[in-house]
Amino acid sequence: MDSQQSESQPQTFSGTLARPPLMYRQWLLAGNRATFFDTLAKDLGDFVHYRGLFSFYLVNHPSLVKQVLMETHKSFDKNSVIYDRFRNAFGNGLVVAEGDRWRRSRRLMQPLFGPRAVEQYFELMRDSAEQMASRWEPICQAGQVLDVASEMNHVTLQIAGRALFHDSFDEIAPQISHWTHVINLYSAKPPLPIVRSFWFPSRINRQLKQALAEFNAFLQEMIRRRRGNEHSTDLISRLLAARDEDTGEPMSDSEIAEEALGMIIGGHETSSSALAWVWCELDQHPDVRDRLHQELEEVIGDGPLQMEHLEQLVYTRMVIEEAMRLHPPFWFENRNVAEDVELGGVPIAKGSVVVFSRYSLHRHPGFWREPDMFNPERFRPGVEENRRSTYAYVPFGGGPRICIGIHFAMMELVVVLAVLARRFKVMLDESHRHVMAANLTMTPKYGVRARLERRS
């Protein structure tokens, strides 16, 4: 296949459905799950009917992914075992909601996340990144090693928390960090029957129930404090003020609490994983790091980062997009087949499960030249548009359920990277181990151990 042509023209899937023997390479699932799906796609092609402990249809072709997310999205929903498990943790917030509840919440929340609406969070993003940079100064001077991955987790949690609760977040940051940690631990476990059922008295189930009870009590208190305070402008207050344009109805307190929980969990782990990989890739590609530093110097100069700098930080954005291609934070997707449907010309019965791995899709050799190579130039404006239309690049999903936080997240990633990389060169320490973990998000398994060098 001519890769130049494949990059500019959306292609229709013309292959066939592979049906491997029962339990084909099932043992690989005990290890890294992204590797398991990648092996299936490499061995068997872009459309696989897998039958084993879990049975599913794997799609690894942009036109099949487009069909699931966009063209025939109504035939697919999130009533799958995996999303049922998320419901134990997220309640019925937007990430897992279906039907009328999803439509109503999306309609109410969409205006709060448009490209202009998220600009109001610029300052708190920059201030959180600046605070981190100040904390890094003595670590840098002492030549100490720090785990940049957990630093990114800290700063993105702070940004999500401050956007939602303004200063109230700082009072309770350690508890929120603990609750989100428990929720993530729970969500990362595979949905095995019985042991993982919510009624089973396992340690993680007990921990989750307690974390959720405490988190919900905190959220209800936040909502109570905001109600009637018309000067408050955090996201909780905006959710309280939102009205359904058809009925004029507000969201209930429990709906607001569920959405806040979803945003804090879904919004910070993903961004922090994207940033962790950016630092790893920059270390491995000094030419890219130099080019990035040059752009930051030219655009920002010696003063603080300003809102108007953002659109000039073209290369910074390209670096982030390329890092999310190779290391998509929310790497795995699954859908329940809600009604009999034809996918890639094959009839698929209601109740089946369709899955895809962004990790494999984003490295598909038919759609990416030298797919494993880190090359931000792929995302130079004008070039990347074509890939997006083919659904070969979907770090934020696509179709009606595309990530509602996409503009918030992209601004956050650019701001944090720009502020920190303007002041520091981050160099991986020799104790750093390059191993990828694919749980709910894709992260460097042993963190990102690095030393800092001060830039002028």
Ligand code: HEM
């Ligand atoms: C780099 C950062 C992020 C990545 C890679 C990411 C990725 C995704 C993806 C792939 C989906 C779609 C899942 C699907 O198809 O079902 C999604 C949905 C969602 N994301 Fe994000 N996300 C990020 C940041 C955020 C942030 C910052 C927020 C909140 C402020 C957020 C809130 C949500 C919500 C509420 C949904 C559900 C949307 C719906 O179903 O209507 N995400 N995200």
